[in-house]
Amino acid sequence: MTPKGAATRQRIIEGTSVEVRERGAAATTLDDVCARTSTSKSQIFHYFPGGKEELLLAVAAYEADRVLADQEPYLSSLTSWEAWQNWRDLVVRRYRKLGVHCPLGVLITELGRKTPAAQALTGQLLERWQGQLRAGVTAMQTAGQISPSLDADRIAAWLITAVQGGVAVLLSTGKSDHLEAALDTSLALLRAKPELLHVGASQDPT
Template structure:
């Protein structure tokens, strides 16, 4: 079961299908509240109203209250970052596939604009802890591994330079993307993100002629 859907254990046995669905409804409802109103305006009462859940239900799944819910939203949004890049991210086996992935990443962040629910959730005091860092580390680790797998596939097949270090190139590309996203959140412009993507693909020898 993924981090997106796994409910918190309450010590009363495995979660039921209904319990999983209820918890997921609360998480997704809170995520929509954050996108629409911002995290600082997030109230548990609004989440309960949006998701048709009671206070006892919300605290059953999130006994830590708002901080615990924000962390669950962060995990949900982290999973969406990778899901929104599929199937291209998981099949970077050709130059064309890399270019389609590049276009999908740009389209995602252009549509998102300056609002990044994942960044907002992780930046809050309740999640800016070891748990919050774990969410970010998991996301970046999974993202880097899939990029590295694509680089290795092309390198081992002779499509790109044999001497490229797949892990290091994936890390550099990912760092460029994240830098571009942070600038986007500050300025509203995707120019730096586009430049980072194009420079990374050029280094791999994958840019368009």
């Protein structure tokens, strides 16, 4: 693909992302995308031969990358409780700003149950995200801040579930209260009494 072609393809993806934010995936039409991106349907089908479904999957991949990028610089440096708190604040701000217009949430909700490709994309995002959080938990275990008897991978999975559960409520209500409560409680438990958590413990801490 030429640089010009790559730029056009990216413009279509980003424009579609904006449309999904405003309308939802189901209501977004190719005509809407053409108007938003100043492209024709023939151009869209040139870059996305599978039509709308292929385009929405590309948008979901774009938004998945943004999910992790928007958590930096803290996600890749979770080596202190201050960094964890900063990460928490960043996550809450991100989803509070997006509100009910979280494009990835909308796309996964509308596509994830229907297409194996969307399910695979979601799985890849969660695997990458969980790996980053697992590295942070392991760093805190090495520093003596989190019990080494806990399974770092399961703790990371628990934290992602806390985020996604809170986001699900936010998408339904427009309020971030549950997301904040889930993250605050999770971090408070890890920080105050890590030895009492039996999440995937490799041995009985008693």
